[in-house]
Amino acid sequence: MQAVYFIMGVSGSGKTTIGSALAQQLRIPFIDADHEHPTENIEKMRMGIPLTDEDRMPWLQKVHARALAASSDNGAVIACSALKQTYRNLLEEHLMKVYWIFLDVDRALLQERIKGRKNHYMPASLLDSQLATLEKPKQAIRVNAKLGVTETLDIIIRSIYIKEKRIGIVGLGVMGKALARNLGSKGWQLSLYNREVKGSEELVAKQCVNDYPELNTALPFNDIHAFVKSLGSLPCIFMMLPAGGVTDHFLNTLAPLLSPGAIIIDGANAFYADTEKHQEQLLQHNIHVLGCGVSGGEQGALEGPALMVSGDKQAYDTVAPLLVSMAAINNSGNSCCAYIGRGGSGHYVKMVHNAIEYGEMQLLAEIYGLMHNGLQMNAEAIAAIFYEWQKTELHSYLLDITQQILIKQHNHQPILSRISDKASSKGTGAWAAQEAAFLGEPAGMFTTALNARYVSANTGLREWVQQHFTSRDQVVTAQKIAIDIDQIKAVYTLVRIWNHHQGFALITKAAEKYRWDISLASVADVWRAGCIIRSSLMDKLAEGFIYTNMVLDIPYCKEVLVSNYHKLVQLIGAATLAEIPTPIINEAYQSILQYKQKKLNTTLIQAQRDFFGAHGFQWDDDTEGIMQHIDWV
Numbered sequence: 001m002q003a004v005y006f007i008m009g010v011s012g013s014g015k016t017t018i019g020s021a022l023a024q025q026l027r028i029p030f031i032d033a034d035h036e037h038p039t040e041n042i043e044k045m046r047m048g049i050p051l052t053d054e055d056r057m058p059w060l061q062k063v064h065a066r067a068l069a070a071s072s073d074n075g076a077v078i079a080c081s082a083l084k085q086t087y088r089n090l091l092e093e094h095l096m097k098v099y100w101i102f103l104d105v106d107r108a109l110l111q112e113r114i115k116g117r118k119n120h121y122m123p124a125s126l127l128d129s130q131l132a133t134l135e136k137p138k139q140a141i142r143v144n145a146k147l148g149v150t151e152t153l154d155i156i157i158r159s160i161y162i163k164e165k166r167i168g169i170v171g172l173g174v175m176g177k178a179l180a181r182n183l184g185s186k187g188w189q190l191s192l193y194n195r196e197v198k199g200s201e202e203l204v205a206k207q208c209v210n211d212y213p214e215l216n217t218a219l220p221f222n223d224i225h226a227f228v229k230s231l232g233s234l235p236c237i238f239m240m241l242p243a244g245g246v247t248d249h250f251l252n253t254l255a256p257l258l259s260p261g262a263i264i265i266d267g268a269n270a271f272y273a274d275t276e277k278h279q280e281q282l283l284q285h286n287i288h289v290l291g292c293g294v295s296g297g298e299q300g301a302l303e304g305p306a307l308m309v310s311g312d313k314q315a316y317d318t319v320a321p322l323l324v325s326m327a328a329i330n331n332s333g334n335s336c337c338a339y340i341g342r343g344g345s346g347h348y349v350k351m352v353h354n355a356i357e358y359g360e361m362q363l364l365a366e367i368y369g370l371m372h373n374g375l376q377m378n379a380e381a382i383a384a385i386f387y388e389w390q391k392t393e394l395h396s397y398l399l400d401i402t403q404q405i406l407i408k409q410h411n412h413q414p415i416l417s418r419i420s421d422k423a424s425s426k427g428t429g430a431w432a433a434q435e436a437a438f439l440g441e442p443a444g445m446f447t448t449a450l451n452a453r454y455v456s457a458n459t460g461l462r463e464w465v466q467q468h469f470t471s472r473d474q475v476v477t478a479q480k481i482a483i484d485i486d487q488i489k490a491v492y493t494l495v496r497i498w499n500h501h502q503g504f505a506l507i508t509k510a511a512e513k514y515r516w517d518i519s520l521a522s523v524a525d526v527w528r529a530g531c532i533i534r535s536s537l538m539d540k541l542a543e544g545f546i547y548t549n550m551v552l553d554i555p556y557c558k559e560v561l562v563s564n565y566h567k568l569v570q571l572i573g574a575a576t577l578a579e580i581p582t583p584i585i586n587e588a589y590q591s592i593l594q595y596k597q598k599k600l601n602t603t604l605i606q607a608q609r610d611f612f613g614a615h616g617f618q619w620d621d622d623t624e625g626i627m628q629h630i631d632w633v
Contacts, residue, residue, distance in 0.1 A: 293350020
């Protein structure tokens, strides 16, 4: 039996145009299922009356009969709305090889297209009923219908090619398992591999297949040779292993087993320079390594993460359908998967994502501290404030989970009262701080957030300071400080913008240094869903980066900074007098304060450097001129 390709989407999605073009490219017949509707159905739709399941049943049976006949001949491309899963189940019954291609598009564009059609029986008034009936298919090849015909066809053809292949997943820890389940639920053929360690990691892949229905067609392996053999020629392997030595060792083992043209996707939190090292090493064997930053945690990996991919563009294009299918979809209907650029730029952008995340988390901790210690509010009251903030432009994933944490009880007590304050971290925050220092890009927000975690874990010195510094209790102040919720909200809004500004400024500096062609608009668009720092602010940044490459130049951001700065100054003063630590809020204030000065006191530093090291200086009326030196003694 030959393949049948169903192009589905609501009216106005372009399924007839795309379907006929695909059929022409595949050299098989095209069938427009709209023409199979009985006359009474067409008349109902012409009058603006939505069809019922009973109305559609004769039509579905007729289209199914044509699909069966086509599969016994040369196959066919069939343009068909197929709004519900039950409809699709009926249409693909007894067909051996079926591809569903879903043209997804937002309502505004659909409305515009339908209104522009001439002499079509489907009126625009039926659009809402179609959208209400639509059950988006999980296992379809999804294409954003706002793309052009040529680009859409290219995506479909590449998707069909890779759908024929078996995809390898290596490393079935929390993230690897979630990503495997994500792909399994979308109909990808998978081979799963996990190492065998007696007593701790035994038959992990087999257990995954047994535990999760979406993996029931996956093949489990604990032998690397059999795993690679199952992938056939030109294998594609998604690797979810700990970065560093574990990845180095595995790639050395894997490379000799792969045929030229293989593609490895490294989804770990790898250092970008290590990614580039692996790319150079394996390219000698004509094997491509793509660095893939994955954000969203376990839930994101399962339901749709944000993916930041870099490496050889042609290799990316080959596996893009796989990656796009597993990624989150943002509010604009775009997949949160993007090709970032060459080399290790994907992992670099993920590193900066995590640095911004560190800043956001520290900021929320300080805002909580101001409310709890400064305003003497309990956890439930603070949660109620955060719940209200979620309804505003402050909406974010991190604010949402913070609100949920605050109302969580453990043994009838707020859970925060029981959790140790020793905060830990992994490598990405430190890497970002090091990179910023190396590139000479001010990024004090990252460093401050990181240092706050280091201080929290330095319990010995904390105990010493608490013993030797006599002051009032530093956990709860004796009386409320002179700030209010509106002021805290304004400062929170401002500091978030400054934190994001430093992150995107570091990406810009790195792109210049390493000659990466990175689109900030594309990066922000990827971060609008799936990832940990998704927020309404990110929506504004994604839209603003179309016109500028600087966060502070976006009108919304500029207005917040200018109008809220005086509230930041007041809050810093009140918190300092009350001995409530606000390191990242203070860092934002000090950073802005320095930029505000017409002339900084760093003139003295330049003089000192010239005094002891003859490093030179420039006159303040000739800052681009030659270096000066004087005899100071």
